[in-house]
Amino acid sequence: METRLTSLWDQSRASFWFVPSLFLAVGIMFGFTLPMLDLTVDFSKYESIWLQTTTAGSRSVLSTIAGSMVTVAGVVFSLNMVTLSIASGQYGSRVLRSRMEDNTAQIAMGSLLATSVYCFLVLRTLQDRDDYVPVLSVNAAIIMAIACLMILIYFVHEVASEIQAPRIVEALGYDLNASIERLYPERIGQARPAEGEPSDDEMEQFHQDCVAVDTTAEGYLQGIDVSALLHAAKSNDVTIELRKRPGDFITTGDAIADVGPPDKVDDDLLRAIRETLIVGTNRTPRQDVNCAVHELVQVAIRALSPGINDSFTAMNSIDRLGAALCRLALSEIPSSYRYDDDDKLRVIARPCSFAEVLGAAFNQIRQSGADSEAATLRLMEALSTIAARVRREEDKEAIEDQLKMIDRASRENFADETAQATILKLIERTRERMIARREDAQDDRETEEEQADDVPTGGANG
Template sequence: MSRELRQRRPRALSPLREHLRDTFWFAPTTTLALAFLLWGAADTLDVALVEALRQNGDLEGIRHLMRVAEDARTIVTTVSAAMMTFIGVVFSISLVAVQMAAGNFTPRIVRIFIRSRISKLTFSVFLATFLLSLLVLTSYETEADPRDVMTVPVVQSALTVVMVLLSLVLFIAYVTQTLQLMKVGPVVERINKESLGEVARMPVQGPDGTPLAPEIARMSHQGHAGVLRDAHIARLVRVARRNGVVLRLIPRIGDYVVPGTPVLAVHGPRVPARSALRHSVSVGVERTFHQDLGFGLRQLSDIALRALSPAVNDPTTAVQCLDRIVEFLAAVAARPLGAVHHRDRKGAVRLVQNVPGWTDLVDLGLTEIRGCAAASPQVSRRMLAGIDDLLRLVPDERRAPLERHRGLLVQAVERTLPEAAERAFALRPDRQGIG
C-alpha cells in the first residue's frame, strides 16, 4: 500500500475525539482538574522553599517571602472575587452575539462556537484562574513567626498572576473571534474549511471493480432513533478483517434511523458477533461535519436561502456562499463518490460506505439557490460563472448535472425578466456577481 494511503488510515479514537469537540463541558472539566494538580505542585515547591531556607537558618529570607506573599494576597483576593463576575458578563454578551449570528445566518452555526478551540480555552482558563485563586487563599497562614510557618505561597501567588495575564490575552482573542461570528465571510469560510477537511480525509482510492461477495445478513439499529452521525471506521475495518468479510454501511451519514432500520450488511462467509460491532455507529440529535460530506453544503445553502428571502434581501451573502459551494464542488470533482471503500493494512476492501454521489452534491449545492436566483442578477451571474468554471474541471461523465442546472437557470431567468436587455445582463457570467 502506498505511503499516502497509510497516512489516511482512520484513527481508532477519531469518533471519540469528534464527539468531545461537539461538547462544551469536557475542556473546562479537564482544565479544572489540571489546575488542582498545578496548585498541588506549586504548594509543594513553596513548602520545599521554606524548608530549604529554614535549614540554612535564613529567617530573614523567610520574612522577605512572607512580605512578598502578603502583598500578592491582595491581588489573589481581588481575582477570586472578580473572576466569576467577569466570566458571567463576558459570556452573556458572547451568547447574545452568537444568538444574533444564528438568527442572521442559520441556527446550525452555533456548532462553530461550541467547537471553537479558543472559546473552550478561554472559558477553561477563566475557570481555572478562579479555582486557583481560591486554592491559593487556603495556603496563607496566620502565623507570623518565620520559625513556625510551614509554607509561604509565593510560587502559588506568582502562578495566579500568570494565569490572570493569560486570561487577559485569551479574552482579547475570544472577543475578536466572537465578533467574527457576526460577519458572513468568516462564518462561511469556517464551514467550507471543515467541509474540505472531510474531503481530505476521504480515501483516495476508488472501487476497483471487484464485485462484493453475496450478502448473507443484515444488522439492524437497536438503539434510540436519531441522525446517523458517524461510523467507527477503524473498528468496523478491524472486525471485518478478523472475520474475513466485507461490511457495508447501508444508510448514509446524516440519515435519520429508527430502531429496526438495517444499518450494516455483511458480505462474506460468516456473520460477526453482534457484540463486536456494538457502538460501531453513533446516533445523535443532529448532523455533524464528521464523515458527513453534504453537511457543509447544506449549511451554505441554508445561509444563501435566508439571504435571498424577501425579509433579508442580501444577494451579496448568497454570492459569498456560492463562492464556497463552487470551491467545494471543484475539490470533489475528480474524487470517487457514491461508495467509498475502506481497506485494511493489506489493501483488501473491508468496509463500503455509502456517500453522496456527484449528482447529489451538485443538486444539494445549487437547486434551492437556483430557485431564488432568477430575480437577482447578482446571484444568477455568479452561479453561471461557477457552473462554467466547474464544467471546465469535471470529467465528461460528470457534466450532465451541471448542464442541467445551467439550462434550468437560463429558463427561469427568461421567464422572470421580460426585457431582453435585463435577460442578457442577468445571464452574463461574472465571478463577482455584479463586480
Template sequence: MKSWASKLYNLWELTRSSLFYVPVIISLMFIGGILLVFRLELSYTEYVEKLDFLYAGSTEDAKTILQTILSALITMTTLVISITMVVLSLSASQLGPRLIKIFMSSRLTQIYIGVFFGSIALTLTLLILLHDQSTFEQPPKLTISCCFLLTFINLFVLLGYVNHVARSGIADTTIERVTQELENSLARLTSSTQDSSQHAPAPSIPQELAQQKRDIYSACSGYIQNIQYPSLLELATKHDLLINIECRAGDYIFSGQKVGAIFPKSHAHADTEINVVGCIDIGANKTGAQDIEYSIRHLAEIGLRALSPGINDNFTAITVLDKLSGVLKKALDKELPEHIYHDEQDTLRLIGRSATKTDIVHSALSQIRDAGKTKPDILYHLIVIIGQINTSLQSKEAKQALVQQVAFIKQHIRDNFHNKEEETYLLNALEKYSF
C-alpha cells in the same frame, strides 16, 4: 482509515465543539502551576527573600486582596459567559443554529474561557493554602505575586476576548471557518488522485447469493456518525459473508429500519447481525467523521438563510458561492471514497454506499439556486462560478451534474425574467460559457 482511528476521530468530532473540556484542562494546569510555584517557594525561601519587587504585605492583607480579586474574576467570567451567549444567539438567528458548533469549536474561544476559569481556580486554591498558616512562617511572596500578575494579565485577556467575539460575529469570519473545515475534511476523506472517469456503480450481488439474504435492522434511532468498515470487512471475512450496507454516514435512521443485508443467510446468525449493527455508530447529531457533505451543507445553509425574506443579504450569499466555487473545484477532480472491499483472495466481502460528485454538487448549489431564483445577481454569480469550474473539470460525472444545474437556471430565467432586461443579461452570461 483503521476502525479504531475512525471511531476515535468521530469521538473527537463530538468533543472538540464543547466549551467544557479545554477550560477544565486549563484550570487543572493553573492549579498545578500555582501548587508547583508554592512548593518551590517553600524549598527555596532564602532565594525568594532576595527579590525586593515581590509582595511585601502580611498574610491577612493578602487574603483580603485575594478575596476581592476572586470576586472580580467571577464577575469578569460571568460577563464573558454573557457575551458568549449573546454571540451564540445572534449567530443562531442570522447564520443558523447548527453553526453554533463552529463558534464553540474555535480553539481560541475555548482557551480564552479556560484562562478565566483557570484564574478563578488558581485564586481559590491560593486562598485555601493561605488559610493554613502553619505550613509557612512568612507569607509566600512569589506565589501571591504570581496571582496578582495573572489578574493583571486577565484585563488584557478580556480585551482580546471581546475583540475575538466581535470578529466571530461577522458572517465572513464564520464562512471562512466553515470553508477551512470543509477543506480539511476533503483533504482527509478524498484522494489526491485526479479522476476523469464516471463514478463506478456499486457491484451487484452475485446471483447465487441474491436469494439467500438476511436483512439487518437498526436497533435505535439517530444519525449515522460513523460506519466501521474495517471491522465489517473483518467480520465478513471471518464468517465467509457478503455484507451490503444500504445507508451511509449522515443518514437518519429510525429504530427497526432496514440498514442492509447479509449473504448467505445460512452463515448469518443472530449474533452476527448484532455485531454488524454494532459497527454502525449512531448519535443524536451529524458529524464530519465520514460525511463528506457535512461542512458543505453548513456552508450552503449560511447562503440559504442569507437569501431568506427576513434577512435578504445577497452579498453574504455571493460570498458563500465564492467559497463554494473553490471547494467544489478541489473536490470534483478528486477521487471520492468508495466503500467496496475485498478480502485477500479478492472475494467481494463488503458493499457500502458512497457519496457521489452529483451529491456534492446538489448539496452545494441546489438550495441556494432555488432560493435565489428570483434574484438576477445570484443567478449571474451561479452561472459564472459554474462556468469557471466546468472549464477545467476532468470528471464527466461532475460536468453532467453542473450542466443539470445550468438547466435549472435556464428554467428560472424563463419563469421569472421572460421579456425583461435581466433575461438578456443572464442569457449572455450563459452564452459566454457555452451553456
C-alpha cells in the same frame, strides 16, 4: 476504535466543558504545587522588588484576583451566549456547531476559572498563619491574572470578528474542504480496478441470498467505524453491503446493511455490525460531506429570505461552495467495492458522487434565489469555474442539468431581457469550457497512447 475516538474528540472540542476542565485541572495542580514549593524554598530572602510581599498583602491580592476572575468569567460566558444567539438568529442554528468548535471562548473561560481556583487554593494555605509568606504563589497569581487580561482582550477582538458573515462563511467553507480531503465516505479496505469488480449476476445472487441487518438505534448516522466493519467481514468471511451512509437518518428496525452468505451470519456478527455505527442527534462533517454543504446552503438561503435580504452573504456562500466543488471535481471518487488484503470483496459502500454534492449545494439556493439576479449570476459564475475543472462525463452531465434549470428559471422570473441575455451568455460560456475540457482530456489520452506505442528498438549502433 479510531473512528469512535475521533467522534468523541469532535464532540468534546465542540462543548463548553472540555477545555475549561483542562484549565481547571492545571489550576488545581498549580494550587497544590506552588504553595508546597514556597514552604520548601524561602523566596523572601531574595532582595527583589518583584518578590517582596507580606502575609496580609498576599491575602488581599489573592482574594482580589479570585473574586474578579470569577466575575469576568461570568461576563465572558454571557457575551459568548449572546454571540451564539445572534449567529443562530441571523445565519441559522447549523452554524452553532462551527462556532462552538472555536476554542477562543473556551480558553478565555478556562483561564479565568483556573486562575480563580488557583487563588482560592493558595488562600487556603494562609488560614491562621501569620509567619508564612507565599512569595512564589502570589507572584504566579499576578502573572496569571495579567495573562487572563490579555486573553480577554483577544477574546473581545475575536467575538467582534467572528460574528461577521465572511468569517462565519469562511469557517464553514474550511470544514467543507476538510471533509472533501478526507475522501467521503472514508475508504474501507483496498479498491480494485474496474475489471476486478463483481458482475451484475454475482451482485444479483448476493442480493437474493443476503441477510438484512436492522438497527436498534435512532438518529443521524454520524459515522461508521470502517476498520471494525472490515475486520468483522474478514473474520466471518462474509460480504457486507451498507444501505445507509453517514448523514442518513435511521430509525429503530431500519435495514442498514445486507450480509452474505447467509450460512455464515450469526447473532455475534449482527451485533458487531451494529456496533460499528456511530449514531447521534445531529449530523457532523467528519464522514458526511453534505453536512458541511447544507450549513453553507442554510446561510445562503437565510440571506436570500425577504426578512434579511442580504445578497452579499449569499454570494459569499456560493463562492465557497463553488471553490469546494472545484476541489471535488479534481478528486477521485472512491469505488463502491472494497477488498481486504487477500483481494476478497468485503464491504460495498455507496460513495457520495459529484452530482449529489452539486445538487445539495445549488438546488435549494437556485430555488430560493430564482427571482434574485445577483444570486443567479453568481451561481452561473461558480458553475462556469467548476466546468473548467470537471473531468468525468457524469460530472459534466450534472452541470448541464444545472444549466438547463437555471435557464428555465431565468426565463420564468426575469422580465429584463438584458439579465436573460447575460445569463444565456454565461450558460454558453460554461458549455464551451466543458467542451474544451473534454477535448483536452481526449488529447491527453491520445498522447499517452502514442507514448505507450512508441517503444524504442535497438539497432546495430545501439
